[in-house]
Amino acid sequence: xSAAIPxxxxxxxxxxxxxxxxxxxAGRPVLxxxxxxxxxxxxxVMGLAEPDRERLAEAAAMALAASGLxxxxxxxxxxxxxxxxxRGLERPPKPEPRLIAAAAASSRPESAAVLALSAIRRNESSxxxxxKTLSYLDNVLARRDARAAGADEALMLNSRGxxxxxxxxxxxxxxxxxxxxxxxxxxxxxxIMRAQVMAVAPxxxxxxxxxxxxxxxxxxxxxxxxxxxxxxxxxxxRLDGRDLRSDGRVGALAAALDAVI
Amino acid sequence: xSAAIPxxxxxxxxxxxxxxxxxxxAGRPVLxxxxxxxxxxxxxVMGLAEPDRERLAEAAAMALAASGLxxxxxxxxxxxxxxxxxRGLERPPKPEPRLIAAAAASSRPESAAVLALSAIRRNESSxxxxxKTLSYLDNVLARRDARAAGADEALMLNSRGxxxxxxxxxxxxxxxxxxxxxxxxxxxxxxIMRAQVMAVAPxxxxxxxxxxxxxxxxxxxxxxxxxxxxxxxxxxxRLDGRDLRSDGRVGALAAALDAVI
Numbered sequence: 413x414s415a416a417i418p419x420x421x422x423x424x425x426x427x428x429x430x431x432x433x434x435x436x437x438a439g440r441p442v443l444x445x446x447x448x449x450x451x452x453x454x455x456x457v458m459g460l461a462e463p464d465r466e467r468l469a470e471a472a473a474m475a476l477a478a479s480g481l482x483x484x485x486x487x488x489x490x491x492x493x494x495x496x497x498x499r500g501l502e503r504p505p506k507p508e509p510r511l512i513a514a515a516a517a518s519s520r521p522e523s524a525a526v527l528a529l530s531a532i533r534r535n536e537s538s539x540x541x542x543x544k545t546l547s548y549l550d551n552v553l554a555r556r557d558a559r560a561a562g563a564d565e566a567l568m569l570n571s572r573g574x575x576x577x578x579x580x581x582x583x584x585x586x587x588x589x590x591x592x593x594x595x596x597x598x599x600x601x602x603x604i605m606r607a608q609v610m611a612v613a614p615x616x617x618x619x620x621x622x623x624x625x626x627x628x629x630x631x632x633x634x635x636x637x638x639x640x641x642x643x644x645x646x647x648x649x650r651l652d653g654r655d656l657r658s659d660g661r662v663g664a665l666a667a668a669l670d671a672v673i
Numbered sequence: 674x675s676a677a678i679p680x681x682x683x684x685x686x687x688x689x690x691x692x693x694x695x696x697x698x699a700g701r702p703v704l705x706x707x708x709x710x711x712x713x714x715x716x717x718v719m720g721l722a723e724p725d726r727e728r729l730a731e732a733a734a735m736a737l738a739a740s741g742l743x744x745x746x747x748x749x750x751x752x753x754x755x756x757x758x759x760r761g762l763e764r765p766p767k768p769e770p771r772l773i774a775a776a777a778a779s780s781r782p783e784s785a786a787v788l789a790l791s792a793i794r795r796n797e798s799s800x801x802x803x804x805k806t807l808s809y810l811d812n813v814l815a816r817r818d819a820r821a822a823g824a825d826e827a828l829m830l831n832s833r834g835x836x837x838x839x840x841x842x843x844x845x846x847x848x849x850x851x852x853x854x855x856x857x858x859x860x861x862x863x864x865i866m867r868a869q870v871m872a873v874a875p876x877x878x879x880x881x882x883x884x885x886x887x888x889x890x891x892x893x894x895x896x897x898x899x900x901x902x903x904x905x906x907x908x909x910x911r912l913d914g915r916d917l918r919s920d921g922r923v924g925a926l927a928a929a930l931d932a933v934i
Contacts, residue, residue: 424685424752425692427806427810428813459817491686502817533798533832537832547688547809548687548688548762549807553719556762572832580762
């Protein structure tokens with residue numbers, strides 16, 4: 413947790429590390445425990461020691477205070493790199509992870525999202541496709557292409573051609589009075605807000621189905637929306653120039669989410 | 674080119690950047706121009722400004738001198754990050770890339786390589802699969818799995834199940850008096866040493882075929898070998914516990930390469 417890190421850090425050299433982005437409202441974290449649980453699980457997959465929870469809380473608080481955002485809506489990013497050294501791809505025998513914390517102002521988008529289908533697929537064969545890692549270049553490039561196409565966000569399929577999600581958000585759609593979202597095995601981040609949507613849906617009479625489905629599944633959808641910890645729920649209004657339908661139940665889901673978070 | 678970088682660097686936060694690893698012998702780079710050409714081409718794909726060639730040469734020389742390896746066999750790694758800032762995945766309007774140079778001792782492996790087939794596939798849909806990027810986590814994890822299986826290096830297929838290469842090396846095999854290597858479209862780094870092998874092969878009466886082939890293609894091979902800029906050519910002796918054949922022409926290729934580099 414410093415303003416500079418040594419250039420032999422594996423997070424920098426190889427993208428060997430993890431991160432979490434946590435919403436803070438007036439200095440208080442939203443769904444903190446869920447973020448820390450996910451980070452701990454990701455450390456196990458990556459073979460990295462878990463960070464100490466108190467240390468994470470302190471680092472987040474210090475970053476918030478330093479940014480002057482402790483009374484605002486802020487995104488705190490905690491990065492957990494694999495630390496220094498090793499020979500080429502291989503880590504040292506006992507990696508010593510490094511913590512970096514930073515806070516930035518975070519506002520919610522005011523309009524519905526315009527999506528563009530990315531040519532870059534999610535690589536569901538890699539554990540990294542289900543984690544927030546420091547190797548996020550595919551998402552950077554997918555987003556760049558989407559912006560160049562006049563869209564806000566990239567819709568990504570996986571290598572089997574199944575819907576996976578967006579460059580920085582999970583995907584949902586309403587159809588046949590059910591809520592659908594790509595299954596984690598499709599190369600999908602186990603999103604904190606994704607889980608929240610699934611938790612509030614039953615109270616609105618909506619069953620959620622985690623599914624392997626192609627992009628054509630969106631053709632008949634009553635509504636499409638995307639989620640992440642910072643934007644919450646954001647309706648999608650267009651995909652590759654084609655209008656998507658909207659449905660009042662999306663607003664009801666958003667309101668239910670706001671009540672929880 | 675410093676010992677520390679700011680923690681808002683996109684190379685660190687998102688793996689947004691490139692690198693080259695260049696062999697130096699007694700202070701002199703091997704195939705320097707080819708490395709710089711590849712880096713420039715990768716910058717174009719990534720949408721990053723190219724580094725100045727003189728600046729790269731100076732940085733490499735300073736890193737070598739600082740390491741005390743300017744009379745030894747050394748690997749100089751030049752990293753070119755997308756620089757500071759931007760909002761989440763998106764770069765600032767005019768990214769200012771950052772250069773990092775480091776030198777380390779480099780010795781050639783003395784034995785033939787033991788390979789293990791990785792469960793992690795190369796994502797040929799991503800431009801990053803053909804570049805040396807700072808998002809190298811899949812290669813880190815593939816190598817880790819290979820080492821855990823008692824092997825030296827991971828053999829990787831792409832998402833279509835075609836041979837792609839190794840975690841940190843290109844792949845070749847000899848069969849039917851021809852030399853085969855996965856085509857770049859398979860999600861393969863355009864290796865400097867790969868190109869050198871293809872350049873020296875005709876003098877040994879070997880035609881090189883860039884191919885899309887499954888892992889079964891190796892079953893009937895007369896020999897399998899891997900290449901990169903630091904190891905040169907290294908024969909592979911075993912794949913997933915099965916012995917691979919050897920062939921005198923691999924030694925002849927290695928000798929021809931040594932004469933060139």
